[in-house]
Amino acid sequence: MAIVASEILTRLHSIYSAEDLIVNEDELIVYECDGYVVEKKMPEIVVFPTTAEQVVETVRLCNEFDLPFVPRGAGTSLSGGTLAVGGGVMICLTRMRQILEINERDRYAIVEPGLVNVHLTQNLKGSGFHYAPDPSSQGACTLGGNVATNSGGPHTLKYGVTVNHVLGVEFVSPTGELIQLGGPLGELNGYDLTGLFVGSEGTFGVVTKIWVRLTRDPAAYRTMLGIFETVSDATEAISGIIGAGIIPAALEMMDQGIVGALEDAFHFGFPLDAGAVLLIEVDGLDVAVDLEKQKIIELCNQHGAREVRSADTPAERQLLWKCRKQAFGAIGRLAPSYCTQDGVVPRTKLPEILDFIIQTQKEFGIRIVNVFHAGDGNIHPILLFDERDADQVKKVIAAGDAILSKCIELGGSVTGEHGIGVEKINFMDKLFTADDVNVMTDIRSAFNPKGNCSPHKILPTAGACGMEHIERDKPGRQAAM
Amino acid sequence: MAIVASEILTRLHSIYSAEDLIVNEDELIVYECDGYVVEKKMPEIVVFPTTAEQVVETVRLCNEFDLPFVPRGAGTSLSGGTLAVGGGVMICLTRMRQILEINERDRYAIVEPGLVNVHLTQNLKGSGFHYAPDPSSQGACTLGGNVATNSGGPHTLKYGVTVNHVLGVEFVSPTGELIQLGGPLGELNGYDLTGLFVGSEGTFGVVTKIWVRLTRDPAAYRTMLGIFETVSDATEAISGIIGAGIIPAALEMMDQGIVGALEDAFHFGFPLDAGAVLLIEVDGLDVAVDLEKQKIIELCNQHGAREVRSADTPAERQLLWKCRKQAFGAIGRLAPSYCTQDGVVPRTKLPEILDFIIQTQKEFGIRIVNVFHAGDGNIHPILLFDERDADQVKKVIAAGDAILSKCIELGGSVTGEHGIGVEKINFMDKLFTADDVNVMTDIRSAFNPKGNCSPHKILPTAGACGMEHIERDKPGRQAAM
Known part of the structure; x- marks a missing residue:
């Protein structure tokens, strides 16, 4: 496409300054994949718009030249959601990262899509509000990417996923029109197209502005660590807690393999011989969380907990969450490569799918560790391997496939929060x-x-x-x- | 369409027994309108399917004979959502009213669309669960209708509207295919078409089965009645309560006009000279609701409440809610006819829109009373008139139009929960x-x-x-x- 390329390049240069446009192969290679490193495809051009108008012009140009295009945020997708299938133009939104308005009285903010998730909450510090969805990658991932994949996170058990916090979006349609859905009050009239747009993985257009709901900071937290001999005891405790009518703000499970890696990395004092650890957080009024904490400790003990520890200071709580959120980083200590799967089962089927994962390890001779949003039944088995060994790669693919098929068989599905992307x-x-x-x-x-x-x-x-x-x-x- | 009619009738008789099919004009007249009594249009045929297969066959037949069709539940729509525009076939789902499954462990129920909203909660009594969305018409309206209009209700301030409680739908598409979206776990993969379907007002097909989320009953309630000299004091108190980080389970406002009608009807002991009454309910753990109650009383007093009463027994609470839910019935005492409007403004604009409504009363010489979901900024001005007086009818139309236009001007919209229907x-x-x-x-x-x-x-x-x-x-x- 050399001739077209030269024509389209000239046109793009009239829209973008030189530093907002990449065409050299050694720079393009950065954009050949995202967090799903298994499949790669280089875009032919990467542009970095700073205005919605630039996005409109880019999309119209792509239509004129019959080129595919794909939006990208920070590239933290774990399912190849930003892969430039078919080449074409990648529209990278990381330079559209302003907070355009914070309205505490009506509890919303208007942001650009390239804003990093955690930067919004950091900007709200001291206001008594925060942005609730908190993916593990929140220090890097963008709100536009969160909209595309309807991201979850540990605290979505109580607070819901991205769609519950997005009131409106402005986007450039695939044919080049700038369209607004919803707004400060959400989408009240007509079809709920905002809700439909969230989770559409870039297939409905390129987001240029987002209205998000602000959530009031809880008055108090209680954060606990339940230590269990077996994964099965831990999952029974989860059912007990939820069955008792408590909705924890977060309810995360980590198995022995991941606990070992975390302990190596962070020296938190995790017990290395425990079969499973539950990270449980409740939030709300002081008296209420004290009562809930007491009840949770009782329930953990009833279900065979060896011990239930508390993170009693803000610093301890923060370290505990740092461990959990950086769990994936710590896995680098266990194997040269890893593949994080994302499946869902009805919460009551958790023991069954975890047993199946143990069997799968044995059957394929692949080590698998587990860290996941147990309250939602959203599992994240992490398959460890060495990508230089073709046989191991094959086994990892087959084992992942087997686990996801089992999720479907148990009435669940193949992604809880990472999206379908190209992967699934x-x-x-x-x-x-x-x-x-x-x-x-x-x-x-x-x-x-x-x-x-x-x-x-x-x-x-x-x-x-x-x-x-x-x-x-x-x-x-x-x-x- | 006499010939077509005779053909289609023969075919319909092969699908339906005689008692499940209406063609006589004196029976059809019942179906000429719904709760929006202003516009009328008789369907040519009404059918009462008892199975999804009958719905499929009916829809296919309508396509074959090029007839329009419209689903209907209990006909409580306030916006003409079930009006048989263009005549044709009305598919009345009130005989598909079974509860197909209640799964307490995984917290969902599967129901047919004609099930009356409150019957589901009644069936769950004693299980510790209920179905959260509670429209004022819940004693009559069907869950299928709730799905069509994405119904709200007093308790949706804390618990969300219908879309937050629907996990899946089975429906007959307009071209006659039986399609399932979502299921017991919701719509996890691909586009959120379940969310899109909810609120589509029958334009995407005819619902034949619904998966709904079950909500745990709160451990305790505290229900209060705040009595204020003026509407403006009451709205300031609302902002104070929400601003303090309390999310009441319900936060309803009634003005002097409606309070008078309610008192006539129910003799609850409402003060007839107060400018506005707030019905405030919090739910949760005992200690927490006690604290919240105390805080709410303080805040009401700070904003000039004359008095804050408590409904201290379950019987008192029930009577209070009966008053609120039957408010519309009590309005019959005020005027021969009334038109309930449904608008939304940002909560902070409530004083402004209520002032505007007072002005509108004066300008058009129409009496307007107000009862509404104050916590959501969802107003329901009720315009009183005599439909036999053409001049009054004109004024009511113009006044309603003025109020809705003002809602838009204030950054709001023209329906919070009644839908667009044909009305808007x-x-x-x-x-x-x-x-x-x-x-x-x-x-x-x-x-x-x-x-x-x-x-x-x-x-x-x-x-x-x-x-x-x-x-x-x-x-x-x-x-x-």
């Missing part, structure tokens, strides 16, 4: 009937008639866009991983 | 840009390509279906009322 696109046929997939495809076409905006995400894009390409380039490293 | 369809152009409306129309077409399913609801249906008809029949009584 082949599972859609297993999850949905042909009629269901047709409805989804029709809806995508209503927004994205040519399929050139984020092609081959969530749903296959007909004919187009070189996914075959990727599979051909990397035999044996496919979507299931 | 002309406001869509004021609320949305042409591009926004185009996106909505495209989305509707993806589900409803011919526009024959619930025509002329939410969005105008091109050319078709005799809405002009209705306007011609009733000059001067139009959509704004």
